[in-house]
Amino acid sequence: MPSISDKVIGRLSLYQRLLYRLKAEGMTNVYSHQLASLSRGSAAQVRRDIMAIGYSGTPAHGYVIDELIKSLSDFLENPAGQKAALVGIGNLGRAILAYFSGRRPRLSITAAFDTDPNRVNRVIHGCRSYPVENMVEIIREKGIDIGIICVPAGQAQQVANSMGLAGVKGILNFAPVRLQLPDDIYVEDLDVTTALQKVAYFARRESTKNKEVKK
Amino acid sequence: MPSISDKVIGRLSLYQRLLYRLKAEGMTNVYSHQLASLSRGSAAQVRRDIMAIGYSGTPAHGYVIDELIKSLSDFLENPAGQKAALVGIGNLGRAILAYFSGRRPRLSITAAFDTDPNRVNRVIHGCRSYPVENMVEIIREKGIDIGIICVPAGQAQQVANSMGLAGVKGILNFAPVRLQLPDDIYVEDLDVTTALQKVAYFARRESTKNKEVKK
DNA sequence: AAGTGTGAACCTCTTCACAGCA
DNA sequence: TGCTGTGAAGAGGTTCACACTT
Secondary structure: OOOOOHHHHHHHHHHHHHHHHHHHOOOOEEOHHHHHHHHOOOHHHHHHHHHHOOOOOEOOOEEEHHHHHHHHHHHHOOOOOEEEEEEOOOHHHHHHHHHHOOOOOOEEEEEEEEOOHHHOOOEEOOEEEEEHHHHHHHHHHHOOOEEEEOOOHHHHHHHHHHHHHHOOOEEEEOOOOOOOOOOOOEEEEOOHHHHHHHHHHHHHHHOOOOOOOOO | OOOOOHHHHHHHHHHHHHHHHHHHOOOOEEOHHHHHHHHOOOHHHHHHHHHHOOOOOEOOOEEEHHHHHHHHHHHHOOOOOEEEEEEOOOHHHHHHHHHHOOOOOOEEEEEEEEOOHHHOOOEEOOEEEEEHHHHHHHHHHHOOOEEEEOOOHHHHHHHHHHHHHHOOOEEEEOOOOOOOOOOOOEEEEOOHHHHHHHHHHHHHHHOOOOOOOOO
């Protein structure tokens, strides 16, 4: 199998959410060009992405929303469910706990950790919190395979090491550092500082852009 | 000029922070392969990126850290400073205000907005907050050119429209929707849901990967 | 010997364009 | 006619490999 890329997975996840929205609006079918305009891509790209998961539409009605949602879910999600652990219950950690609380049945944050005694042994947005000292054993016990790092830069590498030790297979990292980890662990960085600096750069450039050149 | 890409800007921003760290550790020079290993890239890529901003190292000593930091700052930052406005003072918004508070002299969040009366007309992590009703006028008055969207999905498009109206040139969007905006406004999406779903997907795949094939 | 700067090869992702179908 | 599926072309990004410098 041709091993689907990072970028395609990201877009498939986006399509999935767009489709839920369209379904809620009462639509039953959708064309590639409609998904394209909602996702800021091209129609050809949408078709290719959907091809990748093996679903097919028909020229007459495009894609059947219910079927496509099911194909996407089967492809992206683990039917048995997957568990994540979050470390660092500051503002950011809490925001993420609140956001995912009970939202995705097949992907839940089932444990949170912190060093601050005031933040542990509580239930925060539906998630139990523990002292970091217990992290490795709890991750192992619960069979958690995803880690979410919301601690300051200085502690991130150490936390990541423990996660690796505990057997986590993927990490979502909010700390503004590049983690050094064995490469059988997938790391996705969400670096707010870099993102903001990119916006600042292009906000200055964009005014003098002239990207037309229509051919 | 060859117009530097999105990706390169992101890496330059990362190098900048790595260099500050190395400098703090007392180093004065650095080689491309060192930056490469810290940034999870290749040495050739580091050299190309640095070429793009017109700085040159020497074979003998690699890059001079102080000089390279200066070149990067001159390139990435506006010497006159840039201002950002944040909308949505929930957990996420507060986390971001806390994070950037007084950190970057040339890029500061100078106004925050919310609909909740309990959150406005206060000072949060050093940033004044206002009712959203006043957003357009305050953005114009203060000459803010960057917007940060931390509101729920349902309100994001509307907020973005107001920002566009107010003259913002770049938007950092945390809401899990693709904003529809005139394309002279640069938009950077930080989509936590997609990111987590990617990690979940690859956490399941990574175990069966075998990416060696050393040639 | 060990780095940098860089043309050229390579590879990945995106778009084009069209056959085939309802 | 208007859509999907897809081979082929095109862009864009990354790595190779080597001349050049110290």
